Amino acid sequence: MSSLNIATAIFASLSFGLLLAALASDYWVEASDHSGLWQFCKGLTCWSYGMDVHGYIHATRAFLLMGSIAGAVSFFSLWALFCHSYIGSVSLAKIAAIASLVAGLCALTAMSIFTGVYDSRFTVGHYGWSLGVGWASGPLFLLTGGLAFQIQTGRAM
Numbered sequence: 001m002s003s004l005n006i007a008t009a010i011f012a013s014l015s016f017g018l019l020l021a022a023l024a025s026d027y028w029v030e031a032s033d034h035s036g037l038w039q040f041c042k043g044l045t046c047w048s049y050g051m052d053v054h055g056y057i058h059a060t061r062a063f064l065l066m067g068s069i070a071g072a073v074s075f076f077s078l079w080a081l082f083c084h085s086y087i088g089s090v091s092l093a094k095i096a097a098i099a100s101l102v103a104g105l106c107a108l109t110a111m112s113i114f115t116g117v118y119d120s121r122f123t124v125g126h127y128g129w130s131l132g133v134g135w136a137s138g139p140l141f142l143l144t145g146g147l148a149f150q151i152q153t154g155r156a157m
Contacts, residue, residue: 012071029128
């Protein structure tokens with residue numbers, strides 16, 4: 001068990017946790033109220049959007065959900081590396097690296113869609129902590145993918 005394996009698993013955990021926090025929270029935009037991808041809140045009362053939302057919300061949700069699935073694959077693959085190195089003939093490090101890169105690209109795409117459309121359409125309020133957490137998860141997943149490729153390269157030698 002190398003320090004690179006431990007660091008990569010920690011980065012995967014942090015990235016995955018940040019992505020899930022961004023996906024689930026309602027503080028993407030704040031003013032006198034706050035809203036997220038799933039509901040709008042005014043004070044202590046919240047209303048669910050349902051399916052009647054702008055297309056950019058659906059696109060953001062879709063990319064974050066795809067990123068979450070890829071992030072989960074990366075997370076579990078990297079932690080499984082402490083017990084096994086391969087599933088059949090495929091390296092868990094390679095699976096984790098590819099999944100991390102996909103998760104990072106999906107997260108960055110989702111954040112870009114939301115930020116670009118929201119910024120150009122609305123001027124009321126400011127971005128909340130959830131959006132910042134989502135933006136942080138993308139580069140962290142890309143870093144995790146790079147570290148996982150380093151693990152794969154080290155095992156191949």
